[in-house]
Amino acid sequence: xxxxxxxxxxxxxxxxxxxxxxxxxxxxxxxxxxxxxxxxxxxxxxxxxxxxxxxxxxxxxxxxxxxxxxxxxxxxxxxxxxxxxxxxxxxxxxxxxxxxxxxxxxxxxxxxxxxxxxxxxxxxxxxxxxxxxxxxxxxxxxxxxxxxxxxxxxxxxxxxxxxxxxxxxxxxxxxxxxxxxxxxxxxxxxxxxxxxxxxxxxxxxxxxxxxxxxxxxxxxxxxxxxxxxxxxxxxxxxxxxxxxxxxxxxxxxxxxxxxxxxxxxxxxxxxxxxxxxxxxxxxxxxxxxxxxxxxxxxxxxxxxxxxxxxxxxxxxxxxxxxxxxxxxxxxxxxxxxxxxxxxxxxxxxxxxxxxxxxxxxxxxxxxxxx
Numbered sequence: 001x002x003x004x005x006x007x008x009x010x011x012x013x014x015x016x017x018x019x020x021x022x023x024x025x026x027x028x029x030x031x032x033x034x035x036x037x038x039x040x041x042x043x044x045x046x047x048x049x050x051x052x053x054x055x056x057x058x059x060x061x062x063x064x065x066x067x068x069x070x071x072x073x074x075x076x077x078x079x080x081x082x083x084x085x086x087x088x089x090x091x092x093x094x095x096x097x098x099x100x101x102x103x104x105x106x107x108x109x110x111x112x113x114x115x116x117x118x119x120x121x122x123x124x125x126x127x128x129x130x131x132x133x134x135x136x137x138x139x140x141x142x143x144x145x146x147x148x149x150x151x152x153x154x155x156x157x158x159x160x161x162x163x164x165x166x167x168x169x170x171x172x173x174x175x176x177x178x179x180x181x182x183x184x185x186x187x188x189x190x191x192x193x194x195x196x197x198x199x200x201x202x203x204x205x206x207x208x209x210x211x212x213x214x215x216x217x218x219x220x221x222x223x224x225x226x227x228x229x230x231x232x233x234x235x236x237x238x239x240x241x242x243x244x245x246x247x248x249x250x251x252x253x254x255x256x257x258x259x260x261x262x263x264x265x266x267x268x269x270x271x272x273x274x275x276x277x278x279x280x281x282x283x284x285x286x287x288x289x290x291x292x293x294x295x296x297x298x299x300x301x302x303x304x305x306x307x308x309x310x311x312x313x314x315x316x317x318x319x320x321x322x323x324x325x326x327x328x329x330x331x332x333x334x335x336x337x338x339x340x341x342x343x344x345x346x347x348x349x350x351x352x353x354x355x356x357x358x359x360x361x362x363x364x365x366x367x368x369x370x
Contacts, residue, residue, distance in 0.1 A: 082110045089114060094214050095241075098122065098144045098174050119144055119172070125155055125164065132164055140169035146206075147177040152198055165202055173210045177219040178203060179248050193249075195223045204235055212238040218276075219246035228266055233273040245276035249284040271296040281305060295352075314352035322358040 014030045081089075093101055098121060105115035120141040123131075125148040135141055146168075148155065155163055182199040203220055218239070222228055236242070247267060271279050271294070278301040284292065294302070295315040303324040304312065314320065357364060 082108075086114070090118070093119070094172060094211070097216065101144060118142060121145060122147065123168070124148065126150060135169070136164065136167040140167075142169050142172040144173065145175040146170065146173060147175075148180065149177070150180045152180075152182055152196070152202065163198070163202060165206055170206055170209050171211055172214050173206075174214050175217040176206065176210070176215065177217075177246075178206075179219060179221060182221060183223075193223055194225060195221055195227075200227060200231065204231060207235045207239075210239075213241055215239045216241055217244045217246075218242060218274075219248070221248045222266065222270070224266070229269050233270055236270070236274045240275055242274050242276045244278040244280065245271065245274050246280040246282065248282050265293070268293070268295045271299060277301065279303070317353040318355060320353035320356055323353075323356060324360055 014032055016027055016030055017024045018027055018031070019025070093104070093115075096104065101115060101119060102121050105112040118141065120135060120143050122145040123135065123143050125146070135143065152163060157164065178199070182196050184194045184196055199221065218236070220232075236245075247270060267281065267284075275298075277298060279294075279296070279299050280303040282305045284305055291313050292304070293313040293315060295317065297316050297318055299317055300319055301322045301324075302314075302317075302320060303326065305326050312325070
């Protein structure tokens with residue numbers, strides 16, 4: 001009778017000895033010969049690490065909407081991010097920027113499900129009616145970034161005649177940009193540019209709804225009235241994590257001297273009521289005879305849209321490190337790059353900002369050494 005040969009189980013090609021200089025040398029840990037000239041040392045430890053990391057992408061996740069207090073993984077010994085309770089993950093996401101949240105959803109399928117079922121990255125209005133209906137129908141996704149650069153009249157619902165902001169879930173908003181032609185008609189040739197009442201009310205309603213710990217970037221229009229000081233400025237104080245503040249103007253000349261809160265004084269009041277360290281001013285075009293005065297000691301980066309010969313006076317801005325001047329024709333004056341010890345740069349900038357290092361992306365200290 002012929003005996004059947006037993007099939008040998010395939011096993012890795014482990015070696016414990018290696019020949020060096022015509023002599024055999026015993027290895028401290030077993031190695032595996034992958035190819036004729038490729039050898040993997042300490043193969044047992046490497047295999048263990050690979051198996052542990054492979055478990056991260058294969059963990060069960062319960063129903064996300066109902067998993068508010070339970071753990072995302074039943075295994076108590078699992079050390080991955082998915083083993084944290086859902087409420088802790090939501091808390092961590094509140095402190096991440098929008099690109100970081102979107103990158104988190106690309107780590108594995110578990111975190112992707114967590115982000116996609118709770119958040120919506122960037123909503124730009126106006127948008128398609130189907131997308132807007134999805135975001136306004138319960139359960140409403142939390143919008144992280146909201147942008148619109150259109151007149152609010154174009155955003156009205158044709159059936160209800162209302163704006164869509166109140167129907168969106170903006171409680172965890174991180175970035176807000178409200179710009180566009182939202183000024184009243186009939187004052188386009190005067191110095192006093194008045195925003196529409198619905199714009200101011202909408203801005204205040206959104207700022208009231210947004211959580212104080214999530215908003216990091218804010219952009220909106222300004223006007224030459226006291227409403228910006230009495231209504232808008234106090235609403236900005238609660239946002240402790242605000243990093244960048246962008247203000248839009250609409251002035252082709254200096255505002256009237258009779259206005260109590262206009263020009264640089266208005267901008268100073270708005271900047272001093274926030275925790276932002278980066279301030280950007282757009283469309284504030286002044287003539288050569290006017291001086292734009294700013295004073296906010298915790299601003300570190302300042303970007304200003306100015307006319308070609310505008311004078312900027314910085315007062316008590318000792319932490320300012322970078323200044324960018326963008327003129328109407330996208331050109332800069334030569335006096336901005338003069339030696340810091342003399343000229344307009346010294347009188348208008350360096351005296352009020354002793355730590356200024358960069359002006360129009362030019363290193364002033366290196367320029368001084370030339």
